Amino acid sequence: MSLQNVRYCKESMGITTKNKQHLKFLSLSWNKYFDPENLGHQTINSLEPNKEIQQLHIHGYSGVRLPIWIENSSVIHLVSLELECCMKWKTMPSFQKLNSLKYLKLEHLLQLEFIGPVTEEQFESNELENVLPPSLNTLIIRWCPSLKNLPAIPFTLQQLIVKHVGFFVLPMIHQSYTGTHGSSSSSSSIKSSLALLHIESCENLTSLGVGLLEQQQYLLQSLETLLVRHCGNLSHLPAKGLTELHHLIFLEIVACPMLRNINTKGSLWPMSLKKFDINPCGHIDDSLLMSLQNLTSLRRFTLFSCSNIRELPSEEVFRTLKNINDVSIVRCKNLLSLGGLGAALSLRALSILCCDKIHHSYSPKAGCSFKLHKLKVDREAMLLVEPIKSLRFTMELHIGGDYAMESLPEEWLLQNASSLRLIKIGVAKNLQTLPAQMERLESLQNLHIERAPAIKSLPQLPLSLNNLIIGGCDPRFLKLYEMDVGSELDKIKNIAHFDIKAYSEVSSDDDDKVQYFDDSTSNHSRRFVVID
Template sequence: MDSLKLIGSAPDRGTEVCVFPSLKELRIENMPALEEFYGGATQWLPCLKTLYVFYCPKLRVFPNLPCGLSKLSINNVSWVTLPQLCHDQVEASSSSSSLSSLEIYSCGDLVSLAEGLLLHPQLFTSLVELVIQNCSELTHLPIRGFGKFTSLKEIKVKVCPKLRNSSIFGRFLPSLLHTLVIQHCDVLDPLPNKAPQDLDFLTRVIISGCANIKSLPLAEVLGRWKALDHLLLKDCSQLESLGGLQALPSLKHLEVIKCPSLVADDSSSLSTSLAEHPSSSTSLILDEIHIDDLSLLSTMPLKSISTRELHLKCCIDFQSSALEEWALKNRTLLQVLYIRDVSSWQFPLEELQSLCCLQVLDVYHCRELQSLPKLPSSLKELWLCYCSSELEERCLQDSGPDWPKIQHIPTVQIGNYDKETLAAITLEEHNRRTRE
């Protein structure tokens, strides 16, 4: 069907007949020449529940969508706006649209969501999942953002570089939202900064590649996001402040990577925030913190936050003094320390021995690591992978000068492999022995 350009006939060409009145799923795929698709009836496919339209890059004309449709997924279609709902069904039905999942991928001609399908948010009481990805020309969201889509639980907007900063949600987030992912939307500031709102279900927020975001919301906003336990901020070049981060009561996993503009010490604004919202001054205890800039550990609010796992990734300027100071404050809590891809570091971290609860030390690809300091007696696992040959020699069993520092550790792995490789090797060896 590579040359097929038209399916059906225009509604003004004769009697409208619904050809498949009981059809529940329709897939229109891999029709590179298709330009027009006509349903043939005002209420075409009235029982349709699932519609997939994939790789129809010239498709411009499409019939109105039935109200009973529950899933719509489109990929590489040349629609400028989405089709509308069938007017007759909307007027005749006392219920709203049944659409629960909407996925839009790689629609390079799509300009606006303010017209067509999503024009009337009040009709979409069942919509729980929305994915928009790789829509290079998409400029306009629904007129009042997605805040009016009250049943939305998951929103993912990725690689839509022209989305205008008219606020993705309007004034409020959908109250039932539990997952928010915004990636590579350069001119969009995706978070509401001023309107306090109780969000009892929001657990996961990922903001990546959004150059326009300058600050997280203040404590008066974040303090009411009671369920948020996972926050990732990455490649946000203009992010200057973590706002009221310390007010998130359930936060467990924090990742801040490639955010070079974060203010060195926003102590004045933080003092004001704490004075206005004293409950936010309580020190958070997280499960994991991932960062690529050690200076963040000596600034607020991270300076006042404790964690059981600390992941350091690609720290260009590894200032061990910042880590030592932070480690002293967390010596009775920190259990796992991961250090990845640090090139200018020689491990002068003598305070490691004071980490009395540390159980796992995992150092990966730190070529300048020449020797080890004294390690805590609590350590149960030591991983030194893709480090220097000098370090391997110093850790040789019985003969290496660093061997006395590690001989008390139950699990020690040193060499050019990582945990995943070792696990595969161990499994292969186990299978070989089993066959024998």
């Protein structure tokens, strides 16, 4: 119900929510822009629902504290609680007595500083233990920048998501009960249920080595996904790494520029890891990549904007990555060499983009052992770098944004002729010709070239080609392949689907200058754009 228009407490008393015995969901919402007198605090205490309520949502409430009926835990059967945009709250209880609560969301509580005991005396005497509800399985806290700490989390918690929160340290896992309504157990038999930990934009957080990630003995069978993003002052991982998280599958560390290498003689990462993204972390250097050795489950690895990385790991490291099939290296501006990448036998997708210092003279002479499904580079010169230079069975080639490229690399294309099915070129402003022996690419099915105003003509194309797209070409080039009259129409007439567009792509105001030619035969579709 929308409550910003309620002006008197007696109006709200006429809403008998407490007597509605079958009410399961209640949403109380105020629009602060239409509640200039801040009367919400006069109405909310009279809107107490029945004890059987299961879902409660409060949005935009202007009072300085929670309603009494939440603080005294009257809603004992509550399963879901969402508190949003209540700008004046500075403290709230831990809701420990709400034994049925499974889902708790706190969002845009900008002044909230503390969750737990409501008085200093209670805190000092430990009269109220600072623990979250014992059956909680999802906790989401977003845009609570003043919140400095969090009560201990129960073992039942499965998802913890914090974003734009003022934490200095992560919360601890509560050790005195398993989450089943307070029953005790020895710490050796307690296992957390936490599967997802997502930490984002927590500027006060400097270390992951304090809090729940130092209690890895409780997480080793549960935590599968760890996402750490945009924590500008985070400088340390746990001292022993994350090796005890035996079920961790996905690890992402994004935009943590102060993160540094860890001095350890052993491994940093668990053997279970399948996907690992570092993006960007400026102080991470080559030694972190060496710690990837023996991660036999690793399938995908991404490096983004890691400026201290100068060389990828050695052949010895890559030989141990027996299941690696996707590697992306992007904007690593000081990377000189791809190291022993050629030894990654299972590699199927490789992207090397915006790494302009990589040069073939820095690359080892050894070839490669893998057969790529997809290769993505941003400049033709990367095809001269080992192990890419030695590729023989590539299926897809993507080259994007190479303004200097004048022709496709014929030698490289021919050595992949038996497997190459797709070539896609983007923003090729200086591309003038295609290789004279294009017709030898016997497996090529798709050729897509965008923004190629300098291209003059096409060579004889392979009989296997059934999709041809050329965009942004010179209108004079287009006329060579114009339906019925083009002088080189024979080169493309047997291609099932082709689309050729001039570089001055037509707007709706120019429709009268354009002729569209369509051949809608059963097996062919053809489209030309001709600008007079």
